[in-house]
Amino acid sequence: MRLDERKIRILQAIIDDFISTAEPVGSRTIAKKYNLGVSSATIRNEMSDLEEMGYLEQPHTSAGRIPSDKAYRFYVDRLMKVKSLKKEETENIKQMYRNKISQIEQVICNTAKILSDITNYTSIVLAPQMNSIVIKHIQLVPIDSRLALLVIVTNAGILKDTVVKIPEDIDADYLNRISNILNKLYKNKSFGQVNLDDLAGVRKEFARNSSLVDTLIDALSDHYSKSDKDIYYGGTTNIFNFPEYQDVVRARSFLNLLEEKELLYKLLSKAEGDGVTVSIGTENPYEELRECSIVSATYKIGDRVLGSIGIIGPTRMEYSKAVSAMDYMAKTLSYYLTSLYGK
Amino acid sequence: MRLDERKIRILQAIIDDFISTAEPVGSRTIAKKYNLGVSSATIRNEMSDLEEMGYLEQPHTSAGRIPSDKAYRFYVDRLMKVKSLKKEETENIKQMYRNKISQIEQVICNTAKILSDITNYTSIVLAPQMNSIVIKHIQLVPIDSRLALLVIVTNAGILKDTVVKIPEDIDADYLNRISNILNKLYKNKSFGQVNLDDLAGVRKEFARNSSLVDTLIDALSDHYSKSDKDIYYGGTTNIFNFPEYQDVVRARSFLNLLEEKELLYKLLSKAEGDGVTVSIGTENPYEELRECSIVSATYKIGDRVLGSIGIIGPTRMEYSKAVSAMDYMAKTLSYYLTSLYGK
DNA sequence: TGTTAGCACTCGTCGTCATTGAGTGCTAAA
DNA sequence: TTTAGCACTCAATGACGACGAGTGCTAACA
CATH class of the missing domain: 1.10.10.10 (Winged helix-like DNA-binding domain superfamily/Winged helix DNA-binding domain)
Structure with missing residues (x-):
């Protein structure tokens, strides 16, 4: 037929x-x-x-x-004909980025918020994925006689900082020397490229304080190995707007789904390539999602994919709205991040 | 009668x-x-x-x-007779703190998680409140020719850092001089005591770069004035366990309540003094909470109250369990934070 | 005088049953 | 090929009675 x-x-x-x-x-x-x-x-x-x-x-x-x-x-x-966003919606988005925001987490968080506001679905934003992030600067900043701060600055804004305990008898110069060495080793490398073996030499050089070096190694490896699956949400209770989720059991299982960070992470991070990916109901590889659809896209700095944004809702989704919102949002976010942190 | x-x-x-x-x-x-x-x-x-x-x-x-x-x-x-926690529960809590955790956010987040696990209610943890936090160190760390990082270290671990744009022609020495001045001004003051007028002198001294000073003022005031109501949750979907919330409308309004950060903030931060505060149903000053009870306590570093932890559930709550969990948790958290950052 | 057995009464819950109405598939006529 | 007409299906709705948990009151009892 x-x-x-x-x-x-x-x-x-x-x-x-x-x-x-x-x-x-x-x-x-x-x-x-x-x-x-x-x-x-x-x-x-x-x-x-x-x-x-x-x-x-x-x-x-x-x-x-x-x-x-x-x-x-x-x-x-x-x-489907993808209809572009309303003037006021694009205005809202631009407005959000115009307010100077210094913390990348804040940007990510607002992105999730605005996505869910526009689409009325639940939005999910994966914070930048470690592997693709490039280290721009490492510095040990002394705080007091017992503590120092290991600051790792990346091309995606400041990423992580860790308080490390240091032996009492170490002075600022000493820390600077360590900082310099770390910088030489890792500057302009991505976390994926960080090789802890390189530190063996450092350990030797600072044999007197091997415990400090160990702490640093711990802190560094924490950052790149730790399944640091930071996920931000917007509009988590939007699901209640839909008649198919008036049933408590279903609503609950949906909300529990959102807590399955591993799963969401896999789902969103597989959405590669340019443009918007739509995954409908049973197309999703997970049982729990067989009645949901996910619309996702990636955001980048320059050409480097950093993370993903997505919305999740019932298969009965306003795809045209969702896709256009996602497209616009991903592009705007990428543009903004690139202008801030890009080469 | x-x-x-x-x-x-x-x-x-x-x-x-x-x-x-x-x-x-x-x-x-x-x-x-x-x-x-x-x-x-x-x-x-x-x-x-x-x-x-x-x-x-x-x-x-x-x-x-x-x-x-x-x-x-x-x-x-x-x-009510407050029964103490089971051995395994106290063990779990201690275990959590034994894992070295460097980020205070992480500690807070885990605290919320474990509280909800133990009590089966929804837990709410207010991150340290700005006003009571003492600045221990301020430093401008150069990143590249255009950017620097303003790191503010506090007695509650590293609190906030902000990327600030700097004029191209400024070198590390110059930044250091500024750092030193900021330190002199604000070291050992709490955010509540920060007086931006003090910076007027700085502005004069660095008149050549008044825009940089403005940026710094912005960044600093951001931190202490911004209603930085960071709230962490645990067990948000626990509410579905209770028969009184099998109704979608009620479940929804409960979940929406959790998003009212202002309100929660007021509720929890008012719980002052030592010990555990219990607020039952209509005792709460808010209409939305007339069928909920809140058990809360504060955590501290030394004698300084930093923030609050609480659980929220139906008025039909297992108060004895809730109170003992809250008590133990607040004390343990305070002890842990004090040992890390105290004095 | 306080306690208890007994009983009539209330009222929400649950199962049954008939009614309704939206929607289908099929047939026959246009 | 399209459409009007009709019989049929089935979920949803509402009426109704049985049931039972629980109360308040009264009278008898210790």
Whole structure:
């Protein structure tokens, strides 16, 4: 059976209707609301065909039909016209970045907030992924006689700093010497390239204070090895807006899903390449997500992918809005970060 | 009417029962489950009295009775025996602190996690409050020709650092001079004591680079004025465990409540003084909380209160468990922080 | 005088059953 | 090929009665 022009128009009508109402849609509804110039009986026949072809599903005999994941996929790939954001929405976003924000965490956090505000879905933002981050500067700053601060500055703003205990008898000069060595070793390397063996030499040189060097090694390796899966959320309770989550059990399992950072991390970080990725229902590799869709994109500094942003909602999602928001947001964020920290 | 011995014992039985079952409790239940040596009819009479006195309420005529906020208050103040934590629970907590953790945020975050694990309620932890934090060290660390890092080290670990743009023609020495001045001005002052006017002199001295000084002033004032209400949560979805929150509307409003950071901040930060504060239902100053109870305590470094920890749950809360967990946690956290950053 | 057994009464919950109405599939006519 | 018409399905809704947990009151009892 072929998916001819009329079938497509009917399918589109059904998807549009279901996305906005969340109710299974019947032939009469389509005939009345969308002027397709045919009667409900004809639509009924076509719907029967569409079901046979796998684009529609029927919750039960006497109900209308709902789009299948296959239908959404078709919709996203072929039917949907990505409408650009409203003026005020792009204004909002730009405004957010105009306020000088010095902490990258703050930027990330606001990004999540604004994404969920615009789309009304739950947004997820992965903070910059360690491996791709380049060390620009390492410095040991003395605090008092017992403590020093190991500051690691990266091309994505300051990333992490760690308080390290130091032996009492060490002075600022000594710390500076260590800083210099660390800088020589690691400057302009990414965390992925950090090789702790390089420190063996340092250890030898500072044999007298091997425990200090050990502490430093610990601190460094903490940063690049630690599954530092910082995830920021926006609009976590938006899910309650959707009738399909009026059930406490489902709402709860959705919210628990958000706590599965490992899983979200894998999901979002696999979204590679340029542009926006849409993953619909059962296309997701995880059981828990078979009734959710995820729209994601990556953000970068220059050409280097730093992290991902995404939104998650029911498969019945306003894809056109979601995709355009995601696209605009990823680009704006990348542009902003690049202008701040890029080479 | 007097609250005699027998009334008290009956009241206690009712509260205990209701806390564990969430069902209105009737006279027969009490007579059967708790051996008070009197018949259900007698208990019925007493319950009638207790209702008249304001300790009990009846959802409807043919239901059992539930404790009022007044009853819980009486329970917390007079009846409850605080049982100490189980060995394994205290072990868990100690274990958490034994793992060397360098970032105070991490400590706070884990504290929230473990509190919710132990109590099964939602935990809320206020990160250290700015006003009480003492500056130990300020340093401008050069990163590259355009950027420097303003590091403010406090007695609560490193608190904040900000990337500031600097004019191209400034060298490390120059930054050091500024750092020294800032240190002289603010070392050992709390953020609450920071007076930006002091910087006027600095501005004059560095008139050539007044824009840099402005940036620094901005950055500093950001830190102490910004309502930096960092709140960490644990067990946000625990609320779904309770039958009274099986209703989506209520669950949602609870979760939305958690996003009201201003409100939570006020609630928790008012809990001053030593020991554990319990705030029951309508005792809370906010409408939204009239069916919740909050158990909170403060944590400190030395004698200086830094922030608060709390748990929030239904008024039907296991107060004895909650109070003991809170007490132990606050003390342990304070002890740990003091040993790290104290004096 | 306090305690208790007994009983009528209240009222929310639960299961049953009939009604309703949205929607389908099929058939026959246009 | 399209459409009107019709029988059929089935979830949702609401009415109704049975049930039972719980109360308050009364009268008898220790």
